Amino acid sequence: MLKKSVEDAINAQVNAELWSAYLYLSMSMNFAAQGRNGIANWFKVQFQEEQAHAEIFMNYLNSRGARVVLQPIDAVEIEWATPLDAFKATLAHEQKVTALINDIYALAESEKDYATREMLNWFISEQVEEEESAQELIDKFTLIGDNGMGIYMLDQELAARTYTAPSPLATAE
Numbered sequence: 001m002l003k004k005s006v007e008d009a010i011n012a013q014v015n016a017e018l019w020s021a022y023l024y025l026s027m028s029m030n031f032a033a034q035g036r037n038g039i040a041n042w043f044k045v046q047f048q049e050e051q052a053h054a055e056i057f058m059n060y061l062n063s064r065g066a067r068v069v070l071q072p073i074d075a076v077e078i079e080w081a082t083p084l085d086a087f088k089a090t091l092a093h094e095q096k097v098t099a100l101i102n103d104i105y106a107l108a109e110s111e112k113d114y115a116t117r118e119m120l121n122w123f124i125s126e127q128v129e130e131e132e133s134a135q136e137l138i139d140k141f142t143l144i145g146d147n148g149m150g151i152y153m154l155d156q157e158l159a160a161r162t163y164t165a166p167s168p169l170a171t172a173e
C-alpha cells in the first residue's frame with residue numbers, strides 16, 4: 001500500500017511527464033513547420049519517450065494498488081525561433097524534471113518507501129542522459145551558429161533518431 005503523500009506525488013509526476021510530452025510535440029510541430037524535419041523527428045521521439053515515462057509511473061501506481069488520477073495538461077509554448085532556443089529550453093526543462101524526481105526520491109526515503117525509491121533509480125539515471133543529450137545538442141548548434149550547411153547536416157543527423165521502449169516497459173510486457 002502506498003502512502004497517500006507518495007501516491008499524490010507520483011500522480012503529479014504523471015502529469016509532469018505528459019506535459020513534457022506535450023512540450024516536445026509542440027517543438028516537433030514547430031520545426032516541422034520550418035521544414036526542419038530531422039529536428040522535428042528528434043522531438044517527436046522525445047514526445048514518445050515522455051509518454052513512456054508517464055506510462056511507467058502509471059504502471060507502478062497500478063502495481064501498488066493505487067489509483068491513477070489524470071489531471072488537465074497545461075498549455076505549452078508553440079514557437080521557438082531557432083533549434084538552439086529549443087534545445088536550451090529542453091535542457092532547462094529537463095533540469096526541472098530532475099529536481100521533481102529528486103523530490104519524490106527524498107519523499108520516498110523519508111516515508112521509508114524503499115520500493116518507490118528503487119523504481120525511481122531508473123529515472124535518476126534517465127535524467128542524467130536527458131540532460132546530457134540536450135547539452136550535446138546545445139554545444140553542436142552553438143558551434144554551427146548561422147552556418148546553413150552545418151544546420152542542414154545536423155538536421156539530417158537528427159532524422160536518424162528512432163524510438164525504442166524504455167527498459168521498464170520492455171520488461172513489464
Ligand code: FEO
Binds near residue numbers: 049053094130
Ligand atoms: Fe521524462 Fe525528459 O524526462
